[in-house]
Amino acid sequence: MKSFASDNYAPVHPLVFEQISEINQDHVKAYGADDVTLNAIELIRITLQDSKCEVNFVFNGTGANITGLQTVMDSWNSVICASTAHINVDEGGAPERLLGVKLLDIPTKDGKLTPELIAPLWIRMGDPHTSQPNVVSITQSTEMGTVYTPSEIKALADIAHKNNSYLHMDGARISNAAASLGVSIADLTSKAGVDIFSFGGTKNGLMGAEAVVLFKPELAKKYPWIRKSSMQLASKHRYLAAQFISLLTNDLWKQNASNANEMAKLLRSKIENNSKVKITQLTQSNAVFAILDPQHTIELQKKHNFYVWNDNTGEVRLMCSWDTTIEDVENFAADINSVCK
Amino acid sequence: MKSFASDNYAPVHPLVFEQISEINQDHVKAYGADDVTLNAIELIRITLQDSKCEVNFVFNGTGANITGLQTVMDSWNSVICASTAHINVDEGGAPERLLGVKLLDIPTKDGKLTPELIAPLWIRMGDPHTSQPNVVSITQSTEMGTVYTPSEIKALADIAHKNNSYLHMDGARISNAAASLGVSIADLTSKAGVDIFSFGGTKNGLMGAEAVVLFKPELAKKYPWIRKSSMQLASKHRYLAAQFISLLTNDLWKQNASNANEMAKLLRSKIENNSKVKITQLTQSNAVFAILDPQHTIELQKKHNFYVWNDNTGEVRLMCSWDTTIEDVENFAADINSVCK
Amino acid sequence: MKSFASDNYAPVHPLVFEQISEINQDHVKAYGADDVTLNAIELIRITLQDSKCEVNFVFNGTGANITGLQTVMDSWNSVICASTAHINVDEGGAPERLLGVKLLDIPTKDGKLTPELIAPLWIRMGDPHTSQPNVVSITQSTEMGTVYTPSEIKALADIAHKNNSYLHMDGARISNAAASLGVSIADLTSKAGVDIFSFGGTKNGLMGAEAVVLFKPELAKKYPWIRKSSMQLASKHRYLAAQFISLLTNDLWKQNASNANEMAKLLRSKIENNSKVKITQLTQSNAVFAILDPQHTIELQKKHNFYVWNDNTGEVRLMCSWDTTIEDVENFAADINSVCK
Amino acid sequence: MKSFASDNYAPVHPLVFEQISEINQDHVKAYGADDVTLNAIELIRITLQDSKCEVNFVFNGTGANITGLQTVMDSWNSVICASTAHINVDEGGAPERLLGVKLLDIPTKDGKLTPELIAPLWIRMGDPHTSQPNVVSITQSTEMGTVYTPSEIKALADIAHKNNSYLHMDGARISNAAASLGVSIADLTSKAGVDIFSFGGTKNGLMGAEAVVLFKPELAKKYPWIRKSSMQLASKHRYLAAQFISLLTNDLWKQNASNANEMAKLLRSKIENNSKVKITQLTQSNAVFAILDPQHTIELQKKHNFYVWNDNTGEVRLMCSWDTTIEDVENFAADINSVCK
Numbered sequence A, B, C, D: 001m002k003s004f005a006s007d008n009y010a011p012v013h014p015l016v017f018e019q020i021s022e023i024n025q026d027h028v029k030a031y032g033a034d035d036v037t038l039n040a041i042e043l044i045r046i047t048l049q050d051s052k053c054e055v056n057f058v059f060n061g062t063g064a065n066i067t068g069l070q071t072v073m074d075s076w077n078s079v080i081c082a083s084t085a086h087i088n089v090d091e092g093g094a095p096e097r098l099l100g101v102k103l104l105d106i107p108t109k110d111g112k113l114t115p116e117l118i119a120p121l122w123i124r125m126g127d128p129h130t131s132q133p134n135v136v137s138i139t140q141s142t143e144m145g146t147v148y149t150p151s152e153i154k155a156l157a158d159i160a161h162k163n164n165s166y167l168h169m170d171g172a173r174i175s176n177a178a179a180s181l182g183v184s185i186a187d188l189t190s191k192a193g194v195d196i197f198s199f200g201g202t203k204n205g206l207m208g209a210e211a212v213v214l215f216k217p218e219l220a221k222k223y224p225w226i227r228k229s230s231m232q233l234a235s236k237h238r239y240l241a242a243q244f245i246s247l248l249t250n251d252l253w254k255q256n257a258s259n260a261n262e263m264a265k266l267l268r269s270k271i272e273n274n275s276k277v278k279i280t281q282l283t284q285s286n287a288v289f290a291i292l293d294p295q296h297t298i299e300l301q302k303k304h305n306f307y308v309w310n311d312n313t314g315e316v317r318l319m320c321s322w323d324t325t326i327e328d329v330e331n332f333a334a335d336i337n338s339v340c341k
Helices: A014-022 A035-047 A061-070 A094-099 A115-121 A150-162 A174-181 A223-229 A238-247 A252-271 A294-301 A326-339 B014-022 B035-047 B061-070 B094-099 B115-121 B150-162 B174-181 B223-229 B238-247 B252-271 B294-301 B326-339 C014-022 C035-048 C061-070 C094-099 C115-121 C150-162 C174-181 C223-229 C238-247 C252-271 C294-301 C326-339 D014-022 D035-048 D061-070 D094-099 D115-121 D150-162 D174-181 D223-229 D238-247 D252-271 D294-301 D326-339
Strands: A054-058 A077-082 A102-106 A132-139 A166-171 A196-200 A210-214 A287-291 A307-310 A315-319 B054-058 B077-082 B102-106 B132-139 B166-171 B196-200 B210-214 B287-291 B307-310 B315-319 C054-058 C077-082 C102-106 C132-139 C166-171 C196-200 C210-214 C287-291 C307-310 C315-319 D054-058 D077-082 D102-106 D132-139 D166-171 D196-200 D210-214 D287-291 D307-310 D315-319
Touching: A014 A238, A014 C014, A035 A054, A035 A238, A054 A061, A054 A223, A054 A238, A061 A094, A061 A132, A061 A166, A061 A196, A061 A210, A061 A223, A094 A102, A094 C223, A102 A115, A115 A150, A132 A150, A150 A166, A166 A174, A174 A196, A174 A252, A210 A223, A223 C094, A238 A252, A252 A287, A252 A315, A252 A326, A294 A326, B014 B238, B014 D014, B035 B054, B035 B238, B054 B061, B054 B223, B054 B238, B061 B094, B061 B132, B061 B166, B061 B196, B061 B210, B061 B223, B094 B102, B094 D223, B102 B115, B115 B150, B132 B150, B150 B166, B166 B174, B174 B196, B174 B252, B210 B223, B223 D094, B238 B252, B252 B287, B252 B315, B252 B326, B294 B326, C014 C238, C035 C054, C035 C210, C035 C238, C054 C061, C054 C223, C054 C238, C061 C094, C061 C132, C061 C166, C061 C196, C061 C210, C061 C223, C094 C102, C102 C115, C115 C150, C132 C150, C150 C166, C166 C174, C174 C196, C174 C252, C210 C223, C238 C252, C252 C287, C252 C315, C252 C326, C294 C326, D014 D238, D035 D054, D035 D210, D035 D238, D054 D061, D054 D223, D054 D238, D061 D094, D061 D132, D061 D166, D061 D196, D061 D210, D061 D223, D094 D102, D102 D115, D115 D150, D132 D150, D150 D166, D166 D174, D174 D196, D174 D252, D210 D223, D238 D252, D252 D287, D252 D315, D252 D326, D294 D326
Parallel strands: A077 A102, A077 A132, A132 A166, A166 A196, B077 B102, B077 B132, B132 B166, B166 B196, C077 C102, C077 C132, C132 C166, C166 C196, D077 D102, D077 D132, D132 D166, D166 D196
Antiparallel strands: A054 A210, A196 A210, A287 A315, A307 A315, B054 B210, B196 B210, B287 B315, B307 B315, C054 C210, C196 C210, C287 C315, C307 C315, D054 D210, D196 D210, D287 D315, D307 D315
């Protein structure tokens, strides 16, 4: 039975397997000096409509975020982010441990930063007694299932740049956002002023691969050392790169993300009229957030896998994947409606 | 002219000089293996009414806080503290850089934590994906000039201990708090459940010396390595220790702190009825917080030295020292009342 | 054409692919809470003949070494290792950066530590002014292609334990050592006194997976936080674990390693009588080390891929893989003998 | 009785006390924004004959070395130093912990690096798999009591600069070296190509103060944050700065150092003809190194304080201070000659 717990509970898409299998021959140079890697980089540059951006592959999302951020941060810098940001609450304190930086986390209603929310954070600039903000980090789509429009991103890039800071995007679910908005990934990144981009693949059908994209090539100068000393440099590197080739071939990224998004919408539509189910967020990507009676949650979890997001409020997260089917949703929704009454 | 900017603008009390001068003879062992240091430790143990606590001297307040916290923290731990805490906003990000930990900072009205405020912070315990709170850190007196009573401290110690966490006290101005409350320093520390204590001296008339007190001796096992590798081990160690001897002889700590406190009260009394001066905090130690018209602040700063605490609200901090005199206060108050009208 | 540059230039063994493909179905819990992972752990415990050891999977060899070492090291500790150790010269300074520790590296003739070489290193124990050695780290097989016998390992474990230190084994090529010696992997680890073991898979036909084995279970208490905050926790974790299942099924590990070892022996036999080829090390695993005339090296590298190991001496490393064939070796040896004369 | 253990066992010179006492009045700005500090900086610039160099005061020698080195090092860099260097064996692993860097330590006979010794260290430059040397660090006078001549320093600066690296000088005993050579401190630093200089004071009669001098002002850009987040920024800063004023007034530095040096020479002259005392190093500053029979050492240590430098060889270090007298030396030498026979 399909889980609604997380998109990383899902298996690998068959086309990804095919791609890896296809390049599984011959000896090639290790550590990224191979043609598969070059091809994957080229595909990403085309996708991002930026022929100059620097692209590097890493193992996982935390690795992408941390090594990307390290290109611009000293330990006395700070990152402005939403309180719900993955870097703030789900990376085991890696930013503090590995970068030594402070996170200035801002409470939000929907997981989204706005220029108004962040403007007051650039204070005491030049004062060595306090951490100096120099990065704004946003997640697209957010941890709350919402999305930033291109113009919202641009506005954040503008205020960051005006304050001599960088805009970082944790794109663990960038495909879901682009598919949801009907725009290209370039529209949400290179064209919107993003400086550092964690291009997520694992949550969208890959086995395990993420890319760090640096849109200002000068940021890449130290990246090889950052990645290696961060233990994020794969020796048999082609197997990471190949996954991205499959993701960006024939719009597999869009097909996978669209399915997950549509299943989330379907799920929402089937439970939102239930008065015992209080939807709490817009359903703009592949997750539905809702408050359930904790007793109902316990009952449902006997049969279905999903996470309680907030123990205090009873809010749960119901997440769809590239392989979630209409039948999966209908079964789950039926059980929800049967239990929550 | 006396400054009202900070108690560390003040000079060293003459008795401290005398003490240092007195021990300035002969060769003695470096790094703390000397009799002056032993005597200072003994005096601190007597003061704190705990003959077993471990006492170590360091150069400055940040050094005391960071090395003390390191005795109990791994990089995946977090510290619960007030947003205004010195460790959060005035140590250049040292906790994040040197300990790798996260600070869970809580907005407060008066710089004081309460059990109610902090209880919700111990969540997701046991989950390696998120930082694990294991220290509650309070400042006594607080950065806002307020104080915790012994029973308030005990309540915080209780909730910390119940959650397998430690209570850390940044006592940069502990003397001001004890003098203000009319209690002993022991009442605020060893007897109130504090586990790790930064015993401040510099802001109360010393030249530069702080002590780290570990009330659970088992925490001290790694301390010598922590201090040395943190660059906080003085070679000519007796000159740090001697300062504490003077501070704890004939209650110099109380005499100095009481004067600073009284001068703050006097200052407040002379300006609080001025309708253009909006006092914002209780005056429980040696600082007066008030909102002034920014134009008035600019005018006053031409002649007097003091800090704007909050650029957005116009709040200023007016701080008295061990050597502030009635005449200093009267002159300053007169100028305030003359400008703010 | 096969490369003789590194065993990580080789592709993934087909049986590994089959195994991954077989488990690529259904939703399973992420981050290691799945049955594939449980099965892989069980297989490793059986292989190591230790039903209690703690097993965790990570992405790469540096990740295994660093997170394993972190279980026992404070920043003021040091690791005793050979100068040629991978942790000393090929991990981008990760031990210093991520653990903050010092490496006490010892020059050796053959990449192997001995009790005599390391005994003098435990000095100034208890002195906070200097790093305190508490780990001996050996590589099996070594970076020089040599191997430790079980009794040599035991002797190092004994001296380490006698000095309150741990024995760490970087087993990136453990299979080659076991196959070469005709012993089990257990003989070289659990039965020989190893405390912390990096069980390598990537260099022996896997796609990218290593396991950290902690033979003293108490060392595992903090491991989940160490791994997560080190960015070494895979979300789709089953794909790492499955690789180890294939490695340990039907002795694939031995089959792969034996072939690589035999091809190295064959290569050596075909060039060692060439007077222009000066073999420099015993060929006990899958690498041949030899000094060539630099001009010959340049000529050979036009057609073949291999590394110069030491620019000063002209020493080269010729490395065989699980898929190296007799024909590959014969062709390469013929070219060597044709050029080097 | 005077100790021959270390120059940091000695008390503070009376003129230093006088200077501190003289500036102990009035409120002045904290953290270095005061006139005493400005005056001290000016005096140092004059002493170093470099009006542009950046000068910052810190608490201790480790603080000076580490914060100075941090201005040019990333965690993947390495420092080339002598095995006996203070940063290598006496700073509790602070370089590794706080900078994350590797130390490439080179065995020497006399504590001195030479171009020949260090030239082979710049290898694999540009390779992210290995630490990249970018600093050569020398100690003047060395930990073995020897000194570098200006031309020896220049030669090391030249090879460092040729390799895009910096020359760092740990000048904990720079005064002893300058006094011994009969040259100025400028001759050994600014004029000899030193880039980063730890100007030592504590071991030469101060209470506790060191200065970090950056001869390339661009290195200073990040220094305020480095110092603050390293816990090396003194609040009552004038008391550090004042010590340097006394050191550099009327050549107190030279007077103190010369006495210590002469007493070491005197001590040597009185024991070097004793056949049971094997002098091991040139006596070019304030220490005499000699091998004694361990039984003699034990006997002597009943009455005199000095360190065994090498437990394996029985080598001891006999160190003189600014306040060592001829009588002290004669008494000690008499006892040595009486015991060692």
